Amino acid sequence: MTDQVQQSQAAQHAEMIGKPLFAILLVVIYGVYRIVQEGVWPAWPNGTILVVGGIVSAVCIIAYMKSIEGGPGRSWGKAVSGFGGLIPYSLYVIVFVGIWSLVQLVTIGISWGGLIAGLFGVLIGYRILKSFYDITEVVAASQ
Incomplete structure (x- = not known):
């Protein structure tokens, strides 16, 4: 290769891995804000x-990118790193941070903070899920 x-x-x-990692970074920053606000536990x-x-999901995404560089084919490493980077964290962000915050607007009371947190969770969680899905589709197309 040249x-x-x-x-x-x-x-x-770098572009494929940067998209989900940037979205994860935004959620981690929000998580640090919540830790400062509420405490660790x-x-x-x-x-x-x-x-x-967010840290575990970022590690899984990097591990997935490293595992696909190993060549085509199926492996447990690809499956575990793909599942770890794709499903648990992004769905947690979408459902708990996003949708649950929006539900609390109706059940507890309307607030700008709750609305912003809910929209942030849904949009950023979707971005994490979509960008990691794009990585898996590029890999599937190249094999």
Whole structure:
């Protein structure tokens, strides 16, 4: 391979991995804010789950990218890292941070903070899920 082709592939990998990691970074920052606001172990460790889950999800996404560089085919490493990066964290962000915050607007009371947190959770969670799905589709198309 020429240097230009390798640089092109490296740029494509960096772009694919950067999209979900940037969205995860935003959620981790929100999690740190919640930890400062509520503490590390409140009644329901929302901020702690957002921070620790974000770190684990980022590691899984990086592990998935490394495992697909190993070549085509199925493996347990690809399955575990794909599942770890895709489903638990993004669905937690969408359902708990997003939808549950929006439900609380009706059950507890309307507030701008709750509305912003709910929309943030739904949109950023969807972005994490969609960008990781795009990575898996690119990999499936290349095999």
